[in-house]
Amino acid sequence: MSTEQHDPSAGLVGAYVLGVLEPTEVAEVERHLSGCAPCRLEVAELRELEGALGEVPPEFLLDGPPEGGDLLLQRTLRQARRERGSELVRRRAWLGVGAVAAAAAVLAVGLSLGRSTAPAPPPVAVGPAPSATSASPPPAGTRTASVTDPSTGARMTLTLTPAMGWVRVNAAVTGIAAGERCHLVVNGRSGAKADAGSWLVSPAGARTGATLDGSALVDPGDVTSVSVVNEAGKTFVTVPV
Structure with a gap:
């Protein structure tokens, strides 16, 4: 979607899906969405991605989130709040959030595929330790x-x-x-x-x-x-x- 073809509310679509807007901005975006089919489609796609990430079981992320991922997301959201008045900065902030979300999605899917395709370890037979008395007699x-x-x-x-x-x-x-x-x-x-x-x-x-x-x-x-x-x-x- 190109934000230059829409009013300034189009630049807040990503933040709107993340739920980080002020009430007045939420109303502004929703008014824009009511008359903009491309933005509604984008919101639907972003919510679908958000839902998919939310359904990833935590055990798939055995090694934790990507290093610095949480910090990057927090810094991006703080910057979005501080500089919300600039449409260009909003777009850069949303691109940063999208990059973090995409990295998390790739990591989750990769770990999921690795777990589902890795061969199961062979069963280990447990029995008594061999002893000299168990050897065959001559x-x-x-x-x-x-x-x-x-x-x-x-x-x-x-x-x-x-x-x-x-x-x-x-x-x-x-x-x-x-x-x-x-x-x-x-x-x-x-x-x-x-x-x-x-x-x-x-x-x-x-x-x-x-x-x-x-x-x-x-x-x-x-x-x-x-x-x-x-x-x-x-x-x-x-x-x-």
């Missing part, structure tokens, strides 16, 4: 042993797990020099031997040891021991099981 027949060979200084901690006609071997081996090519050998009752895996001892493995997993096609009931042997046939350590 299979029946699992054997564990540890030996340090006094002559070589090599040590092996061994877990032998039975399967259907074969065994799984887990071994932690320390005390063997870097560069040695070693084999895990499963020894049977009849003197049979089965290779469960091999590795090259690295410098890091020589310092901190190595953990190995292997398997051998030996009946669990026939296994008597597991040895670490190099390719030259030297036995570093044997663990009876």
Whole structure:
């Protein structure tokens, strides 16, 4: 709406909707509205905006109003009251109020959309804390042993797990020099031997040891021991099981 095309009361339409006019000015604006369709339309639109802002639930403004928003609105209204005699100043004051209202509307709508479109957090299952007793027990027949060979200084901690006609071997081996090519050998009752895996001892493995997993096609009931042997046939350590 262009206020230059109307009488001075047109510049008070915004303040009229906000309810900050004196009684004489309210009467002046209402007389103008009775004969001005564009201003009546503007009043209706402003009241609609005012109603929409009033219906925004406070929980949508979780972070509060925009910083300085209340202060800006109060200063604008005080300026409008002090300088109401100037139509140009009235228009500037109403533009300031409109900017604050528009910012509040955008903030409210943005927060509302954010709340409605954000995915709900997944449900959190609450239960007892895990404990050592809740771990699955090892299979029946699992054997564990540890030996340090006094002559070589090599040590092996061994877990032998039975399967259907074969065994799984887990071994932690320390005390063997870097560069040695070693084999895990499963020894049977009849003197049979089965290779469960091999590795090259690295410098890091020589310092901190190595953990190995292997398997051998030996009946669990026939296994008597597991040895670490190099390719030259030297036995570093044997663990009876």
